[in-house]
Each structure stands twice: as structure tokens, then as C-alpha cells.
Amino acid sequence: MITHHDVREACEWAGRVRAAGLSLGLVPTMGALHAGHEALIRQSVKQCDRTAVTIFVNPTQFGENEDLDRYPRSPGEDIELCRGLGVDLVLMGETSGAGSVYPSGAETWVTVDRLSRPLCGRYRPGHFRGVATVVTMLFCMFRPHRAYFGLKDFQQARLIERLAIDLHTGVDVRALPTVREADGLAMSSRNAYLSREERRQALAVPGALEIVEAAFRGGEQRIARLAALLESALRREPGLRIEYAEIRDAATLEEPARSLVGELDDGVVVAVAAHSGSTRLIDNVWLGPRTGAALEEHRE
Numbered sequence: 001m002i003t004h005h006d007v008r009e010a011c012e013w014a015g016r017v018r019a020a021g022l023s024l025g026l027v028p029t030m031g032a033l034h035a036g037h038e039a040l041i042r043q044s045v046k047q048c049d050r051t052a053v054t055i056f057v058n059p060t061q062f063g064e065n066e067d068l069d070r071y072p073r074s075p076g077e078d079i080e081l082c083r084g085l086g087v088d089l090v091l092m093g094e095t096s097g098a099g100s101v102y103p104s105g106a107e108t109w110v111t112v113d114r115l116s117r118p119l120c121g122r123y124r125p126g127h128f129r130g131v132a133t134v135v136t137m138l139f140c141m142f143r144p145h146r147a148y149f150g151l152k153d154f155q156q157a158r159l160i161e162r163l164a165i166d167l168h169t170g171v172d173v174r175a176l177p178t179v180r181e182a183d184g185l186a187m188s189s190r191n192a193y194l195s196r197e198e199r200r201q202a203l204a205v206p207g208a209l210e211i212v213e214a215a216f217r218g219g220e221q222r223i224a225r226l227a228a229l230l231e232s233a234l235r236r237e238p239g240l241r242i243e244y245a246e247i248r249d250a251a252t253l254e255e256p257a258r259s260l261v262g263e264l265d266d267g268v269v270v271a272v273a274a275h276s277g278s279t280r281l282i283d284n285v286w287l288g289p290r291t292g293a294a295l296e297e298h299r300e
């Protein structure tokens, strides 16, 4: 496995992979790797001849009062994990200097318009512009055949699928199911911030999503009813500060234009953002006609 810090070397490596007629998979991450990242990497290694993982805490997707400076970092462990999983190249992105991810004087932005506005977009202005820009840059650098993202960040995955199509990148964007801790908490690098008590409170989020999902699987199709279940389940944990808890059309992320889940082609996403202590957590569950098949496809 090769580790590069310079994007120019990574680009050249990717060029050689493509020139040799090999398929290339890309897994973009911000590091502090956990089992959620591992699932994406494993899938890429399985489906592609070569796999590149990028580790870059992208400053442009953090707001002014967010956790850029204290975001968890574990480069040594990340590299060892990648090696063990059969990754071919790790790019440890630099924020400044020659070969850094943003060339000096960079002023080009990528905005995915409507998909960036609701949910996290309302509370984190500029966040998705930062995400869309860095992912586009990574797609340009590596020109991968496939790129792997997690449905844990449902809005992000949707937006990247969109930009991959809109910009004629030719990248096949794969979105994989959320990996959870044994107690149900969605894996996240930010879970490391949680105290015991905050972590206990945080479990109310997957708990509420589970209640909604169980009702749906039990035949409840009415979106208003599912929304009421979500709200009352979250209200039972007063320690949590809920930023949003919403049910949205899974394709557009807009308010559902129908009242039953089954009337929407892609179903709905039940999405929650909440603060436990000072840690912001997001989680979701995707309910709908295609989700079973889509998830099954990734299990092979």
C-alpha cells in the first residue's frame, strides 16, 4: 500500500491504474476510521481492482463555530486499518503547501442547489457547498469508476449522486447502509466526544427511528402518523436538544407531496439531527419500496 500526502502523486497513480485498464474505487473520508468506513472500504476492495482511500478533514465544510480544530484524528491507526483491508493507496490530504488539496488561490465552488437547502443545510450554511466542492475535486483527481459513501449521511449521499450525474463525471456512486454500534448508535467519528451520560441520551435517536421503522414494517403508511410517533419517542429523552426530526421525500428531500409512504417512488427518509451535550449527531432511516432491494444489492 502506498501513502501519499501530495495530490499530484495520487493523480499520477490513478492515471496509471486507469491506463492499465483496471477499475478504480474511491472512498473519501475525514479519517478517525471506524466500522462504518470499513464497510465502504471492504465493498470497494471487493468490487474494484484498485481502491484509494482519502483522509482529509475538509475545512470548507465546517462552519465557524464547529469542531474543525478538535475533530478526531488518528492517522497512524487509519493507515494500518487501510493496509489490513487491502487498500492500494491512501491520500492523506494536506491543507496548505504544494500538492495540498486546495490549490493556493482556489476560488471555485460546487453547489448542488435544492438538495443542499433542507435538513442539515438549514442549520449548517455552506456545509454542503464544502462537501460538494471537495468531492468534485476528488472525482477530478482520481477519476474513479466507483465511489463509496454511507447512507448515514443520507442528504450528502443524495447530493453526491446528483452532482456525479450533473457534472458528467461518469462515477458510479454507491451508497451503503449505516453501520451501527451493538446498542444501535450509528457509528461516527464524533461519538468519541460523548460522555457516558451523553451517549445514553444519544441512544434515543436510533431508538425513535426504530419505533418508526417498526410501525412502517407493521403496515403504517401514513406519514403524519409516523411523524407523530417520531416526535413522541424523541420527547421521552428531554436531555437531547433536537435540531430537526423530519420525514421527507427520499428523492427530493422536500416535504412529502403525498400522505402515504407507498405513494412516493423512493419512499421517505426519517431524518434526525440532535445535540447530546455539545456533540451534534445525525441519523436516519429510509422507508420505502426500493430500500429493501437497494440494501440487499450491497450485501452480496
Ligand code: AMP
Binding pocket: 028, 029, 030, 031, 035, 036, 037, 039, 040, 148, 149, 150, 151, 152, 153, 176, 177, 178, 179, 180, 186, 187, 188, 189
Ligand atoms: P466521514 O469520515 O464522517 O466524512 O465519513 C466518510 C464516509 O463514511 C461518508 O460517506 C459517510 O457517510 C460514511 N460513514 C460514516 N459513518 C458511517 C456509518 N456509521 N455507516 C456507514 N457509513 C458511514
